Amino acid sequence: MTSDSDETVEQLRLSLVSGVGPRLRQALMLRFGSASAVFRASPAELRETPGIGVELARRLSLATAEIDAEEQLALCRKHGVETLTPESERYPRPLRQICDPPGMLFVRGGFAPRDELAIALVGSRHATSYGLAQAERLAASLARAGLTIVSGLARGVDAAAHRGALAAGSRTLAVLGSGVLTIYPPEHRDLAAQVEANGALISEAPPHSPPTSGAFPQRNRIISGLSLGVIVVEAGLSSGALITARHAMEQNREVFAVPGRVDNRMSRGCHRLIRDGAKLVETADDVLEELGPLAAPTQDAAGQTVHHPAELLLNDCERQVLAAIDGDATNVDSLVAATGLDVAQILSTLTVLEMRRLVRRTGGGAVARRHT
Numbered sequence: 260m261t262s263d264s265d266e267t268v269e270q271l272r273l274s275l276v277s278g279v280g281p282r283l284r285q286a287l288m289l290r291f292g293s294a295s296a297v298f299r300a301s302p303a304e305l306r307e308t309p310g311i312g313v314e315l316a317r318r319l320s321l322a323t324a325e326i327d328a329e330e331q332l333a334l335c336r337k338h339g340v341e342t343l344t345p346e347s348e349r350y351p352r353p354l355r356q357i358c359d360p361p362g363m364l365f366v367r368g369g370f371a372p373r374d375e376l377a378i379a380l381v382g383s384r385h386a387t388s389y390g391l392a393q394a395e396r397l398a399a400s401l402a403r404a405g406l407t408i409v410s411g412l413a414r415g416v417d418a419a420a421h422r423g424a425l426a427a428g429s430r431t432l433a434v435l436g437s438g439v440l441t442i443y444p445p446e447h448r449d450l451a452a453q454v455e456a457n458g459a460l461i462s463e464a465p466p467h468s469p470p471t472s473g474a475f476p477q478r479n480r481i482i483s484g485l486s487l488g489v490i491v492v493e494a495g496l497s498s499g500a501l502i503t504a505r506h507a508m509e510q511n512r513e514v515f516a517v518p519g520r521v522d523n524r525m526s527r528g529c530h531r532l533i534r535d536g537a538k539l540v541e542t543a544d545d546v547l548e549e550l551g552p553l554a555a556p557t558q559d560a561a562g563q564t565v566h567h568p569a570e571l572l573l574n575d576c577e578r579q580v581l582a583a584i585d586g587d588a589t590n591v592d593s594l595v596a597a598t599g600l601d602v603a604q605i606l607s608t609l610t611v612l613e614m615r616r617l618v619r620r621t622g623g624g625a626v627a628r629r630h631t
Contacts, residue, residue, distance in 0.1 A: 269294035270344045272328035274363035275465065278315045284362040286310055298323050331465055340439055340466050341366040351375070352555070357484040357510050361463035367439045368459035374430065375557040376568060377407040378546060379482045379507075380423075381500040382416025382492035383525055390493030390525065391419045393517050397490065398423025398431075400543035405559045405571040407432060407458065409486050411478065412447055416492045416500070421454055429560075430458040434482045436475040438468035461485075479503040480510070487550050487568060488513030490540055494528030501528050504537070513550055515540045547572050548615060552629070566628070569615045576600070580608045581628075584618055588625035 273279060273287070273294040290308045291297045297305070297319060305316040335342055343350045343364040351370055354360050380398050382390055398408045398420040408424035410417040412433040424431035431454050437443040439460045442451045451460055463481065464474060479502045483489050489507040491514070494500040504514050514537040519526030533539050538549050550568040559565050563578075573581065583589065583597035594605045609626055612618045618626045 266293060266295055267342065267344070268328045268332060269298060271332055271342060271363055272322055272326050273297060274463070275326050275328060275331065276315075276318055276322050278318060279362075281359040281362055281463075283308075283310050283315075285359070334466060335365065338440055338466065339367065341369065351485055353377075353486070354481065354484045356554070357480065359480065360484070361481060363463060365439050365462050365464070365466055366459050368455040368457075370432075370459060371407075371430065372558045373405070373560055374407045374432065374458075374485070375553065375555075376405060376559065376565065376571070377409050377432065377486045378550075379409040379486040379489040379503065380416065380420035380492055381410060381479075381482065381489060381503045382494050383498050383500065384413050384415040384417075385525070386415040386419070386493045387519075387523065387525055389519065390416055390517075394419035394492040395423035395426070397492070397517070397540070397543060397546075399427040401546060402427035402429030402431070404543055404547060405429075405565075406487075406547075406568070409434065409482055411436070411475075411482055412442075412451060412454070412460075413475075414444055414447075418447060418450060420492075421450060425453050425457060432458045432485060433460050434478050434485070435460060435462040435464075435470075436478045437470040438462055438464045438466040440466040441469055443470040475499060476502050480506040483507040483510055483512055486512060487553075488515060488546065490515040490517065490546065491529050491532055491537070492517045493519060493525050495525050496527050496531065498528050501532070504532055513538065515546055515549070517541075544572065567617055569617055572615065573612075576604065577608050577611055580605060581612055581617060584612075584626055584628050586628050588621040588623075588627050590623070590625045 286308050287297050302316040302320050305311050305319050345355050345360050378401055380394055394416045402408055402424040407430040408420055409432045410420040421431050433454045439462050442448045483503050483506040489503055491500045491504055507514050516529040516532040516537040517540050547569050552567045556564050556566050579598050583594050591605055619629050621627050
């Protein structure tokens with residue numbers, strides 16, 4: 260019988276086998292049921308899995324003898340790096356729902372329930388002063404509204420987004436293209452320490468992995484997967500930020516773009532996204548009003564239940580009225596009795612809630628919460 264700790268070791272070993280990406284891992288887990296069973300399988304049985312050829316079957320068969328997963332796990336414990344698989348309770352729920360979730364996450368810092376209210380800000384490593392200013396401004400505004408800011412710790416827009424969230428005293432998550440013990444770029448070590456203290460550093464690569472060119476496009480799906488939507492602040496037509504936007508579309512996340520000068524090549528990627536249907540963003544309200552209902556309710560920074568990101572924009576009176584509205588029709592008299600507010604206050608508040616697409620009119624002066 261394999262214990263949970265033994266299975267964690269085998270899950271880690273599977274993630275370290277060269278050539279086994281998230282989709283092949285899923286295929287193997289579906290075929291054999293556990294990482295332990297994968298390593299007990301014969302090469303012939305392994306080759307019955309779609310995508311597993313002779314060479315990869317050989318590597319899997321030799322992995323138990325050749326890959327020291329226990330040493331990697333001990334290294335993680337020594338440095339306070341948490342290891343999470345999609346089966347782990349603390350694995351982020353939004354990330355578990357994408358088609359190719361990482362088979363293993365290495366985390367410094369930690370996730371919080373409110374991180375399900377997250378938005379990604381990405382853009383050029385060679386951003387202009389305008390792009391940097393807009394990234395920091397938007398990140399700070401969205402962070403103050405209650406969203407966790409997700410980015411990639413890269414130079415340029417990414418760093419500005421993290422700094423904006425930190426300046427607002429909020430949480431931020433950085434998804435790395437290197438291991439979480441190998442900070443890249445090296446001049447961002449202090450920024451990484453601040454992110455770790457106010458959120459998490461995240462990677463699917465082993466902790467001491469160096470940055471590789473192929474890892475950055477791959478990590479972009481994690482940035483979008485953790486988020487309700489992706490904001491591209493400044494990007495040329497070949498920017499990696501457009502890869503993140505494409506992942507967001509494939510994952511059914513919202514895509515936003517900040518417009519720039521028409522004569523600036525760093526604005527062309529954003530303008531193309533807007534032409535293709537991305538929401539044009541000027542303020543944090545543009546983002547919060549566009550995001551749809553959450554897949555499952557979560558809690559905000561104050562511990563209050565949130566069903567829709569637009570609820571983060573509400574004042575106390577508006578929250579009180581919204582809380583008194585059922586999924587079914589609720590009339591004004593019921594709202595007056597439940598809240599103690601007068602009819603005029605109730606009616607003006609309902610107008611705000613309707614404009615924010617949180618409630619809908621059902622006829623006869625009654626309202627109900629929106630679910631879509």
